[in-house]
Amino acid sequence: MALAVRMRVPCRALLCAGAQLRGAALGRPEWAAGGGDGARRFASLRVLVEPGAEGRVAVMKLKNPPVNSLSLDFLTEFLISLEKLENDKAFRGVVITSDCPNVFSAGLDLREMYGRNPGHYAEYWKAVQELWLRLYLSNLVLVAAINGSCPAGGCLMALTSDVRILSDSPKSVIGLNETLLGIVAPFWFKDTLVNTIGHRASERALQLGLLFPPAEALQVGLVDHVVPEDQVQSMALSVMAHWLAIPDHARQLTKAMMRKATADRLIKQREADIQNFVSFISRDSIQKSLQIYLEKLKQKKG
Ligand SMILES: CCCCC/C=C\CCC/C=C/CC(=O)SCCNC(=O)CCNC(=O)[C@H](O)C(C)(C)COP(=O)(O)OP(=O)(O)OC[C@H]1O[C@@H](n2cnc3c(N)ncnc32)[C@H](O)[C@@H]1OP(=O)(O)O
Numbered sequence: 001m002a003l004a005v006r007m008r009v010p011c012r013a014l015l016c017a018g019a020q021l022r023g024a025a026l027g028r029p030e031w032a033a034g035g036g037d038g039a040r041r042f043a044s045l046r047v048l049v050e051p052g053a054e055g056r057v058a059v060m061k062l063k064n065p066p067v068n069s070l071s072l073d074f075l076t077e078f079l080i081s082l083e084k085l086e087n088d089k090a091f092r093g094v095v096i097t098s099d100c101p102n103v104f105s106a107g108l109d110l111r112e113m114y115g116r117n118p119g120h121y122a123e124y125w126k127a128v129q130e131l132w133l134r135l136y137l138s139n140l141v142l143v144a145a146i147n148g149s150c151p152a153g154g155c156l157m158a159l160t161s162d163v164r165i166l167s168d169s170p171k172s173v174i175g176l177n178e179t180l181l182g183i184v185a186p187f188w189f190k191d192t193l194v195n196t197i198g199h200r201a202s203e204r205a206l207q208l209g210l211l212f213p214p215a216e217a218l219q220v221g222l223v224d225h226v227v228p229e230d231q232v233q234s235m236a237l238s239v240m241a242h243w244l245a246i247p248d249h250a251r252q253l254t255k256a257m258m259r260k261a262t263a264d265r266l267i268k269q270r271e272a273d274i275q276n277f278v279s280f281i282s283r284d285s286i287q288k289s290l291q292i293y294l295e296k297l298k299q300k301k302g
Pocket residue numbers: 066067069102103105106107108109110111149151152153154177178181183184185186276277280294297298300301
């Protein structure tokens with residue numbers, strides 16, 4: 001039955017093979033097993049995977065400091081970790097959380113989208129698509145334990161989870177804020193948001209680039225629970241136990257039934273979407289917007 005719902009994503013193997021080659025070329029070890037249960041605990045430079053208390057659940061900790069931006073290296077390491085978990089029948093659920101204080105993820109790495117060449121933009125966008133497809137169609141129960149700021153691509157990542165728990169902190173804002181950067185959320189970002197909070201709320205949130213504070217995120221349905229920061233992880237594990245009480249085959253088929261049409265929209269036009277991204281991001285006006293935004297981020301400090 002599990003085979004019936006395991007939807008293969010085109011080019012995944014190629015992407016991962018490419019990632020391993022890139023890692024090897026950089027001369028760093030791909031994986032370091034550790035602990036008594038080394039086969040189940042593994043780490044790359046930027047993603048730490050630990051078994052949860054009961055063993056059926058893994059905790060993936062994003063550790064790409066300072067802000068867990070989704071760089072190409074981070075994406076490839078994350079995808080390899082996720083594939084390992086998908087292929088290990090012992091795991092039924094994954095909690096995704098951040099190892100960086102106050103930030104879940106700052107979203108796509110702006111340095112991958114600014115001042116590079118079209119070939120790089122295409123490679124990067126393919127990896128972003130892959131991240132979304134793999135997470136959105138995952139057979140595992142995914143719970144996002146959002147322990148900090150969660151804008152744009154970080155929000156997209158969280159939206160692919162089955163449940164979202166947000167820490168009740170002023171820094172924990174969440175939303176698709178692309179328009180504030182002068183860029184536009186792609187249709188599959190928009191679809192994922194609409195599937196979560198509905199059309200009208202999405203239209204408003206997307207046009208205004210809203211970053212919702214915890215109480216508002218809960219009210220609009222962007223997250224399912226808001227809890228004090230020190231309870232995010234325990235809440236995630238408790239919600240996970242609830243979801244794992246459902247037989248996998250029935251839950252997985254239902255998830256696929258709810259999500260497949262949305263994923264298929266991108267799968268059918270992946271190449272066109274890449275070309276669209278490359279031509280959009282290469283525009284002088286968009287590069288200028290990104291430059292100004294990056295400068296603003298730097299000035300914030302000084
Ligand atoms: C019509 C056709 C449409 C087709 C369109 C196709 C595609 C276009 C759409 C592409 C989609 C993009 C989605 C995205 O994800 S874009 C990224 C959006 N992210 C953000 O806006 C977040 C920016 N960051 C922040 O707001 C803050 O950093 C923070 C996350 C709230 C954390 O704040 P704080 O802890 O105070 O840290 P700093 O701000 O000081 O940052 C530390 C350090 O990190 C750098 N940085 C921050 N964010 C990013 C990032 N996303 N990418 C790369 N680098 C980042 C920041 O510049 C600092 O660097 P320095 O230490 O060197 O100064």
